[in-house]
Amino acid sequence: MNHENSRELYDRALSVLPGGVNSSVRASMPYPFFVEDGDGAHVVDADGNRYLDYVMGYGPLLYGHDLPDPVEAAIQSHASAGPMYGAPTEVEVDLAEFVTRHVPSVEMLRFVNSGTEATVSAVRLARAYTGRDKIVVMQGGYHGAQESTLVEGGPDGARPSSPGIPESFAEHTIPVPFNDTDTIADVFAEHGDDIAAVLTEPMLGNMGVVMPVDGFHESLRDLCDEYGSLLIFDEVITGFRVGGLGCAQSEFGITPDLTTLGKIVGGGFPVGAVGGRAEIVEHLTPGGDVFQSGTFSGHPVTMAAGLETLRYAAENDVYDHVNALGEQLRAGITDILEERAPEYTVVGTGSIFKTIFTREGRGGEGRCEAGCRQREDCPNYDACPKTGADVAAAETNRWERVFWQEMKDRGIFLTANQFEAQFVSYAHTEADVQRTLDAYQDAL
Missing domain, CATH: 3.40.640.10 (Type I PLP-dependent aspartate aminotransferase-like (Major domain))
Structure with a gap:
């Protein structure tokens, strides 16, 4: 992807905005892309690159970028x-x-x-x-x-x-x-x-x-x-x-x-x-x-x-729709982790999801199928995050420096650090979920 315009905008922003952004969570390495437009479940950046958006304004956009x-x-x-x-x-x-x-x-x-x-x-x-x-x-x-x-x-x-x-x-x-x-x-x-x-x-x-x-x-x-x-x-x-x-x-x-x-x-x-x-x-x-x-x-x-x-x-069926897609997404990521990275943990509920790069998790039969539910009979129970310190002890740099970049290159816009939640909107579709799972499969 070409990011020349975003790079130029970031260079200008650094002269007038501290860190080049107006909220610290918007920073990313080596620089953020600048959004020009929103379209349903997608955003388009200043260079015309189109991304499937799971940041959703950090939560407010229940309907995505096209309002009812x-x-x-x-x-x-x-x-x-x-x-x-x-x-x-x-x-x-x-x-x-x-x-x-x-x-x-x-x-x-x-x-x-x-x-x-x-x-x-x-x-x-x-x-x-x-x-x-x-x-x-x-x-x-x-x-x-x-x-x-x-x-x-x-x-x-x-x-x-x-x-x-x-x-x-x-x-x-x-x-x-x-x-x-x-x-x-x-x-x-x-x-x-x-x-x-x-x-x-x-x-x-x-x-x-x-x-x-x-x-x-x-x-x-x-x-x-x-x-x-x-x-x-x-x-x-x-x-x-x-x-x-x-x-x-x-x-x-x-x-x-x-x-x-x-x-x-x-x-x-x-x-x-x-x-x-x-x-x-x-x-x-x-x-x-x-x-x-x-x-x-x-x-x-x-x-x-x-x-x-x-x-x-x-x-309308808004919550049925977003929760079902969230469940499908978490379940699909869980299946991918079982094969690629069983030490990681899928978390979230409803239309919220995230993958925590925990270091000592384990897969196996009986694992929570679509996001951690803190079930004591889950084989991952002792390793899944229960406190903020547990999340901080995960491979947080791997998310920011490697995984986020890989997903961005595949046209998937996730929150730039390990800590912020991600969201499914009413504009997302089952096809979007499958595209996201394919990107996870490649990036992991």
């Missing part, structure tokens, strides 16, 4: 009426009502502008509601670029994971391993009266894809109830992708106190939301005294795109 007619019409209608108003609109109420009808934990919500803004608001709300300061987070979990959760370390001491964050911000955050109920119980035994909330993704989605072991969420729910802490599910990635309209909390059968949303709920436009029990959320200003505000919150174009995106999903 009702979604497109709603966007155009609201955009033509004016950019924004600084006043409430009916469509934000319509979308809020839709979300509260379908997401088990959400009785009331506040729309914001990003997943980061949603998790910042959720943490502030939890601290104000409980009168406590400490937040328990999962090692390897990602909750946006906020100071309270950009931490590393363990229960005995957290420190900022980025320069520019004062040490004092990390003093109130307790990182624990995902799926480690014993450690979390010990943390509550020591700090329970000071813990405002446990903030976790239902499944790790930015550190590979790590599914919960049986009983993990139930243990978190029980500990929060016992100590009077709040359970916050960060569903920015999983919301309206895992578990359909009920989100991952409906699939896992756990109702958190607060939920953060983003990505799909805005139909591909910038968005975030924090919702939960009304008695908690109503503490946000102006109804309560916990400050939260934003000029672009509830932007009418975003609200219209989100509402029609979810309505279309409710009225």
Whole structure:
């Protein structure tokens, strides 16, 4: 493939954008290709190269790059009426009502502008509601670029994971391993009266894809109830992708106190939301005294795109289609790994998938057939990722330096590092899945 135009654009970008990109995950070696157009399940770069896209904007594009007619019409209608108003609109109420009808934990919500803004608001709300300061987070979990959760370390001491964050911000955050109920119980035994909330993704989605072991969420729910802490599910990635309209909390059968949303709920436009029990959320200003505000919150174009995106999903076979293709893709990759690289692990659920280049996995009869399910009777159970550290210990450089490049050369656009999840859209077809499997077969 020729990438001359992308190389020239990257050279220009390096002079005006730090690292040549506006989000660090968009960087790739030796340089990213620059997208000019989206077409269904494909993107076309500045040199005219066409790629089958599984990045899907890092999750928001449930329908791919061609929106259903009702979604497109709603966007155009609201955009033509004016950019924004600084006043409430009916469509934000319509979308809020839709979300509260379908997401088990959400009785009331506040729309914001990003997943980061949603998790910042959720943490502030939890601290104000409980009168406590400490937040328990999962090692390897990602909750946006906020100071309270950009931490590393363990229960005995957290420190900022980025320069520019004062040490004092990390003093109130307790990182624990995902799926480690014993450690979390010990943390509550020591700090329970000071813990405002446990903030976790239902499944790790930015550190590979790590599914919960049986009983993990139930243990978190029980500990929060016992100590009077709040359970916050960060569903920015999983919301309206895992578990359909009920989100991952409906699939896992756990109702958190607060939920953060983003990505799909805005139909591909910038968005975030924090919702939960009304008695908690109503503490946000102006109804309560916990400050939260934003000029672009509830932007009418975003609200219209989100509402029609979810309505279309409710009225059509969207989730059946994307989940079936996701299952087919994970199962096909699992079969390829059995022959080519049995030490690797296929992960994901619904329309999410990824291959983790684990080092000590094993194949064999009885292996999870279409993505790790944390089954104790699976021959790969002891080697499959259960924490963020397990994913970090995989052959992460091999993905970035070799595999991603090989797949790109075969016209398959995957996330550029080992950690970010990948997504199937409504625009993908069975033929696309087969083409992808053929590329995996060659690249591995």
